[in-house]
Amino acid sequence: MAMSQIKEDSNQTEVVKSESAVSVKNITKNYGDIEALRDMSLEFPRGQLTSLLGPSGCGKTTLLKIIAGLLEPSSGYVEVNGKSVTGPGPDRAFVFQDFALLPWATVLNNVAFGLEMRGVAKSERESIAEKYIGDVGLAGFENSYPHELSGGMRQRVGLARALSVDSDVLLMDEPFSAVDEQTRRKFQEDLLSLVQNENKTFLFVTHSIEEAVYVSDQIAILLPRPSRVSEIIRPSSFRGKGVDNIRRDPEYLDIVDDIWSSLRTYVE
Amino acid sequence: MISRANLLKVLSAFLLCGAWEIAGRIPVSYAFPTFLDSMRAFFEMIGNGVMLAAYKETLRPLVIGIVISAVLGIGLGLWVGLNNFFDWLFSPIFIVMQAAPLAALIPLLVLAYGIGLTSKVLVVCIMAMPVIVLNTSGAVRNTPESFKEMGKSFLASRTSVLLRIVIPAASPVIFAGLRLGVSAGFIGAILAELKITPTGVGDIITYSRSIADYPSMYAAIFSIILLAVLFLNLLEKIETILFKGNQRGYVSD
Ligand SMILES: Nc1ncnc2c1ncn2[C@@H]1O[C@H](COP(=O)(O)OP(=O)(O)OP(=O)(O)O)[C@@H](O)[C@H]1O
Ligand SMILES: [Mg+2]
Numbered sequence: 001m002a003m004s005q006i007k008e009d010s011n012q013t014e015v016v017k018s019e020s021a022v023s024v025k026n027i028t029k030n031y032g033d034i035e036a037l038r039d040m041s042l043e044f045p046r047g048q049l050t051s052l053l054g055p056s057g058c059g060k061t062t063l064l065k066i067i068a069g070l071l072e073p074s075s076g077y078v079e080v081n082g083k084s085v086t087g088p089g090p091d092r093a094f095v096f097q098d099f100a101l102l103p104w105a106t107v108l109n110n111v112a113f114g115l116e117m118r119g120v121a122k123s124e125r126e127s128i129a130e131k132y133i134g135d136v137g138l139a140g141f142e143n144s145y146p147h148e149l150s151g152g153m154r155q156r157v158g159l160a161r162a163l164s165v166d167s168d169v170l171l172m173d174e175p176f177s178a179v180d181e182q183t184r185r186k187f188q189e190d191l192l193s194l195v196q197n198e199n200k201t202f203l204f205v206t207h208s209i210e211e212a213v214y215v216s217d218q219i220a221i222l223l224p225r226p227s228r229v230s231e232i233i234r235p236s237s238f239r240g241k242g243v244d245n246i247r248r249d250p251e252y253l254d255i256v257d258d259i260w261s262s263l264r265t266y267v268e
Numbered sequence: 269m270i271s272r273a274n275l276l277k278v279l280s281a282f283l284l285c286g287a288w289e290i291a292g293r294i295p296v297s298y299a300f301p302t303f304l305d306s307m308r309a310f311f312e313m314i315g316n317g318v319m320l321a322a323y324k325e326t327l328r329p330l331v332i333g334i335v336i337s338a339v340l341g342i343g344l345g346l347w348v349g350l351n352n353f354f355d356w357l358f359s360p361i362f363i364v365m366q367a368a369p370l371a372a373l374i375p376l377l378v379l380a381y382g383i384g385l386t387s388k389v390l391v392v393c394i395m396a397m398p399v400i401v402l403n404t405s406g407a408v409r410n411t412p413e414s415f416k417e418m419g420k421s422f423l424a425s426r427t428s429v430l431l432r433i434v435i436p437a438a439s440p441v442i443f444a445g446l447r448l449g450v451s452a453g454f455i456g457a458i459l460a461e462l463k464i465t466p467t468g469v470g471d472i473i474t475y476s477r478s479i480a481d482y483p484s485m486y487a488a489i490f491s492i493i494l495l496a497v498l499f500l501n502l503l504e505k506i507e508t509i510l511f512k513g514n515q516r517g518y519v520s521d
Contacts, residue, residue, distance in 0.1 A: 094422075102437075118423060
């Protein structure tokens, strides 16, 4: 039943062949009796954005944490840039679903945390942190505490913290779930330009089909627990048409419909 | 500008003193002086230096005991909280210590350590330490997993996780333990002076009761309570300065 099918355009094969930044090989993860992931294999091409789309509780966070080196898989392994993952590393940064901000630290110190742990000097890390705080639209809130921010603002602090350490691979667990629709659309556009301008690899978890199709070079559809990859979709033709036209593009609309029809079987 | 919280504190102190005055005037008991009489005795003892001399005696075991309890208690608490084996080994001891009837243990302490400073310091420690250790270890064990994961994923070393995440996260509960421990330590210091040898404030209490000078007796009790309250407020100030964002508790959603 786990049918694997790869949709791609012929003119995109060149990109597809580019080596993977992250390879997930036959990962199984059990929590006691609960089998979260079963024999999952997935490639994340370098410099591209891959979305993980699947029903709640299917193991997306679990997979991201295994890639981050925060969880041990029960079997299988993960390679990042050809090296097997044994723990967290400077090549990966995590945006947490629950933000994980330190309540006793200011926005500035929260964003600078990763740099501080990497031994960056105070003045330097603060100027880097300030830049990214501005980038996510929180300029002026440097000295606020997390409890003084709205949910969406907290989420952006987590985003700035992950961006500031400048890792190759960004693991983003529903990074836009708590921002309003307008901000979300702006972030999606920013994300697209980030993917284009920086040679980073993005792993992006989302519940929104539209969002996944809009921002992704590759979409992995996951099955409910025990989770495997059911389908990989590579939207291709509308990427070059400019951000404003994507949502009207027939391929965009077709893919959204396709994904919905394959996911709705699990909802019903 | 007086903040609302401070205003309420003053108001509640005022109500308490008023109730005391009324209870003293009824009187509830011939051995219960009015608030004003007690205050008169209080300022008299401050004026003639009796109070100062008494506190010189009382503060020594109290301060030594509280410092030992705080340092050792937090240290032990961290150690016990971070290590399951030591938790298994030590937690029962502190639980028993906390539950033990101290008055019954004092004769044993005197037997072992005499009637000097050591015994009094020990009484303060036995009163103050268990709650500090138990609170610290419990708080450390309950550090939100997501904070620790965040630390690890941003490459924090074990020491950094402890210093930058575990201890700040545990600080509200550690400080709550310190506050309880300090209050218990004050009780311990007075108890030691009443049960071991009457010195300092304990001496004022014992002596003025024996000559039925109840205003002085209550003035001494009042002074120790006042000192405890002032000290607890100081502790609260230190906490807010050290961990500012913690005041509003945790944000998690
Ligand atoms: N620490 C844990 N202990 C036991 N079971 C767990 C643990 N973490 C996750 N699980 C289980 O593993 C499954 C996958 O969890 P995970 O958090 O990866 O889901 P998810 O796909 O991220 O869901 P959502 O979209 O709701 O965030 C869940 O069904 C959950 O019950
Ligand atoms: Mg999740």
